[in-house]
Amino acid sequence: xxxxxxxxxxxxxxxxxxxxxxxxxxxxxxxxxxxxxxxxxxxxxxxxxxxxxxxxxxxxxxxxxxxxxxxxxxxxxxxxxxxxxxxxxxxxxxxxxxxxxxxxxxxxxxxxxxxxxxxxxxxxxxxxxxxxxxxxxxxxxxxxxxxxxxxxxxxxxxxxxxxxxxxxxxxxxxxxxxxxxxxxxxxxxxxxxxxxxxxxxxxxxxxxxxxxxxxxxxxxxxxxxxxxxxxxxxxxxxxxxxxxxxxxxxxxxxxxxxxxxxxxxxxxxxxxxxxxxxxxxxxxxxxxxxxxxxxxxxxxxxxxxxxxxxxxxxxxxxxxxxxxxxxxxxxxxxxxxxxxxxxxxxxxxxxxxxxxxxxxxxxxxxxxxxxxxxxxxxxxxxxxxxxxxxxxxxxxxxxxxxxxxxxxxxxxxxxxxxxxxxxxxxxxxxx
Amino acid sequence: xxxxxxxxxxxxxxxxxxxxxxxxxxxxxxxxxxxxxxxxxxxxxxxxxxxxxxxxxxxxxxxxxxxxxxxxxxxxxxxxxxxxxxxxxxxxxxxxxxxxxxxxxxxxxxxxxxxxxxxxxxxxxxxxxxxxxxxxxxxxxxxxxxxxxxxxxxxxxxxxxxxxxxxxxxxxxxxxxxxxxxxxxxxxxxxxxxxxxxxxxxxxxxxxxxxxxxxxxxxxxxxxxxxxxxxxxxxxxxxxxxxxxxxxxxxxxxxxxxxxxxxxxxxxxxxxxxxxxxxxxxxxxxxxxxxxxxxxxxxxxxxxxxxxxxxxxxxxxxxxxxxxxxxxxxxxxxxxxxxxxxxxxxxxxxxxxxxxxxxxxxxxxxxxxxxxxxxxxxxxxxxxxxxxxxxxxxxxxxxxxxxxxxxxxxxxxxxxxxxxxxxxxxxxxxx
Numbered sequence: 040x041x042x043x044x045x046x047x048x049x050x051x052x053x054x055x056x057x058x059x060x061x062x063x064x065x066x067x068x069x070x071x072x073x074x075x076x077x078x079x080x081x082x083x084x085x086x087x088x089x090x091x092x093x094x095x096x097x098x099x100x101x102x103x104x105x106x107x108x109x110x111x112x113x114x115x116x117x118x119x120x121x122x123x124x125x126x127x128x129x130x131x132x133x134x135x136x137x138x139x140x141x142x143x144x145x146x147x148x149x150x151x152x153x154x155x156x157x158x159x160x161x162x163x164x165x166x167x168x169x170x171x172x173x174x175x176x177x178x179x180x181x182x183x184x185x186x187x188x189x190x191x192x193x194x195x196x197x198x199x200x201x202x203x204x205x206x207x208x209x210x211x212x213x214x215x216x217x218x219x220x221x222x223x224x225x226x227x228x229x230x231x232x233x234x235x236x237x238x239x240x241x242x243x244x245x246x247x248x249x250x251x252x253x254x255x256x257x258x259x260x261x262x263x264x265x266x267x268x269x270x271x272x273x274x275x276x277x278x279x280x281x282x283x284x285x286x287x288x289x290x291x292x293x294x295x296x297x298x299x300x301x302x303x304x305x306x307x308x309x310x311x312x313x314x315x316x317x318x319x320x321x322x323x324x325x326x327x328x329x330x331x332x333x334x335x336x337x338x339x340x341x342x343x344x345x346x347x348x349x350x351x352x353x354x355x356x357x358x359x360x361x362x363x364x365x366x367x368x369x370x371x372x373x374x375x376x377x378x379x380x381x382x383x384x385x386x387x388x389x390x391x392x393x394x395x396x397x398x399x400x401x402x403x404x405x406x407x408x409x410x411x412x413x414x415x416x417x418x419x420x421x422x423x424x425x426x427x428x429x430x431x432x433x434x435x436x437x438x439x440x441x442x443x444x445x446x447x448x449x450x451x452x453x454x455x456x457x458x459x460x461x462x463x464x465x466x467x468x469x470x
Numbered sequence: 471x472x473x474x475x476x477x478x479x480x481x482x483x484x485x486x487x488x489x490x491x492x493x494x495x496x497x498x499x500x501x502x503x504x505x506x507x508x509x510x511x512x513x514x515x516x517x518x519x520x521x522x523x524x525x526x527x528x529x530x531x532x533x534x535x536x537x538x539x540x541x542x543x544x545x546x547x548x549x550x551x552x553x554x555x556x557x558x559x560x561x562x563x564x565x566x567x568x569x570x571x572x573x574x575x576x577x578x579x580x581x582x583x584x585x586x587x588x589x590x591x592x593x594x595x596x597x598x599x600x601x602x603x604x605x606x607x608x609x610x611x612x613x614x615x616x617x618x619x620x621x622x623x624x625x626x627x628x629x630x631x632x633x634x635x636x637x638x639x640x641x642x643x644x645x646x647x648x649x650x651x652x653x654x655x656x657x658x659x660x661x662x663x664x665x666x667x668x669x670x671x672x673x674x675x676x677x678x679x680x681x682x683x684x685x686x687x688x689x690x691x692x693x694x695x696x697x698x699x700x701x702x703x704x705x706x707x708x709x710x711x712x713x714x715x716x717x718x719x720x721x722x723x724x725x726x727x728x729x730x731x732x733x734x735x736x737x738x739x740x741x742x743x744x745x746x747x748x749x750x751x752x753x754x755x756x757x758x759x760x761x762x763x764x765x766x767x768x769x770x771x772x773x774x775x776x777x778x779x780x781x782x783x784x785x786x787x788x789x790x791x792x793x794x795x796x797x798x799x800x801x802x803x804x805x806x807x808x809x810x811x812x813x814x815x816x817x818x819x820x821x822x823x824x825x826x827x828x829x830x831x832x833x834x835x836x837x838x839x840x841x842x843x844x845x846x847x848x849x850x851x852x853x854x855x856x857x858x859x860x861x862x863x864x865x866x867x868x869x870x871x872x873x874x875x876x877x878x879x880x881x882x883x884x885x886x887x888x889x890x891x892x893x894x895x896x897x898x899x900x901x
Contacts, residue, residue, distance in 0.1 A: 237511035
C-alpha cells in the first residue's frame with residue numbers, strides 16, 4: 040500500500056512502515072549512507088539508506104540515482120529534527136523506477152535556459168507551489184461567483200471576426216480561407232447572456248499581440264469576465280471587492296503553506312480587509328504628482344504611476360471616474376460627474392497595480408451609437424452588439440480580472456511569467 | 471424589494487405582493503386585459519394586467535410591449551391552474567424598462583437565420599436551459615476531479631509550435647512574425663505535470679480545422695484532459711466511468727427540471743449505472759458487421775459504426791485494445807495482446823457515440839522513439855516531450871473528454887452546435 044509524504048507528516052506516522060513513490064529532490068552520499076531527499080506531489084522528505092539495511096541491488100540503486108530519478112522506497116518513519124518536516128524514513132528498500140539521465144537543471148542557470156526547459160523547471164518546489172496556489176485561487180473565485188452569487192459560467196468563442204478593444208493588438212489567423220482573430224476579451228459575448236441568465240461569467244483565454252516586454256504582460260492570459268443584469272457601478276465594485284476578498288481570505292485560511300512556499304508573507308494578506316480603498320481619478324493624478332511621479336490630467340496610469348499609488352498600501356485601491364475619452368466606448372457616462380465614466384480600475388497594493396477593469400455599460404442604443412461615432416468606430420462592425428440594445432435592453436455592469444495579475448499579487452511574485460505554466464511573450468511560444 | 475419567478479414558485483407565495491423584473495416571453499391582448507408571460511433567469515410566469523387595476527401609463531406600457539421588451543411588474547400572486555407553473559401575478563403596476571424594437575425571431579425561421587441572430591436566439595427557453603445545464607455539468611466534472619480525486623487544474627498554452635495529432639487539421643496563425651498553431655490537445659502539456667503534481671487536468675479550448683460538416687464536429691471546442699501518474703489503463707477507465715457517472719447522477723438528482731426542459735427523458739439517464747460496458751475492438755468490429763454495418767478489421771469506427779454499436783444501449787460502452795497502427799504514437803502497446811494498444815474509446819449510448827478517448831502512455835524513452843519512427847514522425851519536433859521520458863519517467867495514463875459531445879449526449883440533443891453558445895464550424899465564425 041503506497042502512501043504519500045503529506046499523509047505521513049499529517050498523521051505523524053512515527054514508527055510505521057511505509058511505502059512511497061517519488062522523485063529525487065537532492066542527494067548526498069556519505070560512506071555507507073545515502074541521504075536522499077525525495078519529493079512527491081504532496082511534499083518532500085528525507086530518506087536515509089544504510090548499506091547494511093537494504094539489499095545489494097537497492098544499495099546500488101540509491102547510489103546510482105540522479106536528481107529527478109523516479110523511485111519507490113519502503114522504510115520506517117522516524118522523528119528527526121534535522122530533517123525537513125521533522126521526520127525521516129529509514130529505508131528498508133529503494134528501487135529506481137527510472138534512473139534516466141543526469142538532470143540538466145542545477146543552480147545559477149540563465150532565465151533563458153530555464154524557459155527552454157520550462158517543462159522540467161515546472162517540477163521545482165517554487166513552480167509546483169505556484170501552480171497549486173493558482174488552482175485553489177481559481178477555484179475560490181469560481182466558488183464565490185457560483186455558490187455565493189448564483190452566476191452561470193459561459194464558454195465564449197475564442198475565434199472571432201472583430202476585436203473588442205481595437206485592432207492594433209489582435210492576433211490574426213486564417214479561418215478556412217477567411218481572416219479571423221483571437222479574442223481579446225469575451226465581454227461582449229458575456230453581455231449577450233445578461234438578458235437570459237442574469238449573472239454570468241467567462242473564464243477563458245484572451246490574447247493580446249502587445250509588443251510590451253514588461254513584468255506584467257502576456258500575449259496569452261486567462262481572463263475572468265463577469266457581467267450582471269441590473270447592477271450599477273456601485274454594486275459592481277462591491278461585487279469585485281467581495282469576490283477578491285473571499286478568494287484571498289480563503290487562501291490565507293486554507294493554504295498558508297502554499298503562500299509561504301511562494302515567499303508571500305501571510306500576515307500582509309490578512310490586512311486585505313473590506314471595504315477596499317476608493318479614490319477618484321482626478322485625485323489619483325494629483326497623488327501621483329505629489330508622490331514624485333509626473334503625469335497630466337487626462338492621461339492614463341502606466342505601470343510606474345500605479346506602482347507609486349500602491350507602493351505603501353496594504354489593500355487594493357479602486358480608482359474610479361476616469362475621463363470618458365480615454366476609456367472604452369461601452370462605458371456609461373456618469374451623469375453626476377460630466378466628462379467622466381462610471382468605471383473603476385482595481386489596483387493591487389505594494390506596487391502590483393491593475394488587476395481589474397470594470398464599468399457600468401451603456402444600455403441605451405442611441406447613447407451607445409453616439410459614443411461609438413465620437414470614438415470613430417465603424418458602427419457596422421458592431422451590429423450584433425448593438426442588437427443587445429435594440430431588444431429589451433436593461434442596465435448592466437461587468438468587469439474583467441486578469442488571472443495571472445491576480446495570482447502575481449496574491450503570491451507576491453516579481454514577474455507575471457511565473458504565474459502561468461507556459462508563458463507566451465513576444466519572443467517565446469515554446470515549449 | 472425585487473424577487474424572482476423561481477422564488478415565487480418555490481416558496482408558493484400565494485397572496486403575497488411581489489415585484490419582478492424580466493422580459494416579455496409572449497403576450498395576448500383581450501379587451502380590457504393583457505396577459506403577458508414574462509421570463510427572468512429563474513423561470514416563466516403569467517402576468518394578468520387588467521385595465522382598471524393599473525395606472526394609465528402602465529396600461530399603455532402593457533399594450534405597447536413587444537416580445538423581449540424588458541419590464542418591471544408589481545402585483546399579487548394568485549394560484550391559477552391554467553397558468554404555466556400554476557401561479558399568475560395580478561398586476562398592480564407594469565413599467566417597460568426598454569420597449570425596444572419588434573423582436574426579429576418568430577416561429578419557423580431557418581436554421582441559418584437563427585445562427586445569424588444567435589446572440590438573440592440564446593435567450594430562448596431551450597438554449598437557456600442548455601446553457602444552465604452545461605454550467606452544472608462542467609461543475610460536476612470539476613468537482614469530481616478536484617474534491618473526490620485531488621486533481622489540480624492547469625492552464626495550458628493555446629498558441630503552440632507543433633500539433634499533437636498531426637498537422638493537417640491545425641489552424642495556423644502569425645505569432646509576431648513566426649508561424650504558430652492553435653492547440654489541438656493539451657495532453658502533452660498535461661503530461662508535464664504528472665511528474666510534479668501527480669494528477670492534473672486541463673479544461674480549455676482545443677481547435678481542429680476539420681472540414682467535416684457533421685452533427686458532432688466543431689472547429690473550436692472545450693476539452694477536458696486529465697493525466698494521472700501511476701495509473702494503468704484499468705485505473706484510467708475506472709476513473710472515467712466514475713467521473714461520468716458522478717456528473718450524470720448529480721445532474722439527475724439536482725437538476726431534473728433542466729434535463730426535462732432540454733427534452734431529455736430523465737429515466738433513461740437513471741439507467742446509466744456502474745460499471746459501464748466493455749468490449750474488445752475485434753469483437754466490436756464483428757458486432758458492427760453482425761448488426762448490418764460494414765467494416766473491416768484494422769479500420770477505425772466512424773459515426774455510423776458508433777451509432778450501430780450504441781443505438782440500443784442504455785449506458786456507455788468502452789471499446790478497448792485498438793490496433794496499434796491506427797492509434798496515436800504515445801499509446802502503450804499491450805504486452806498481453808500484441809498488435810493492440812492499452813487504450814479505450816468511451817461511446818455514449820443511444821447513437822451518440824464517442825465522448826472520450828484515453829490510453830496508458832508510453833513512458834520508456836526507447837519504446838516511444840521506436841514507435842514515433844514507425845509512424846514516420848520527426849523526432850526533433852518532439853524534443854521537449856521526449857525529455858519527459860529522459861528524466862525520472864513514471865507510468866501514467868490519461869484521457870480527453872469533449873465537453874460538447876458529453877453535453878450533447880446527457881441532454882440528448884440532435885446537433886452539437888446547440889451545446890455551445892457560439893459554435894465555430896467550417897462556414898461560420900460570426901457572431
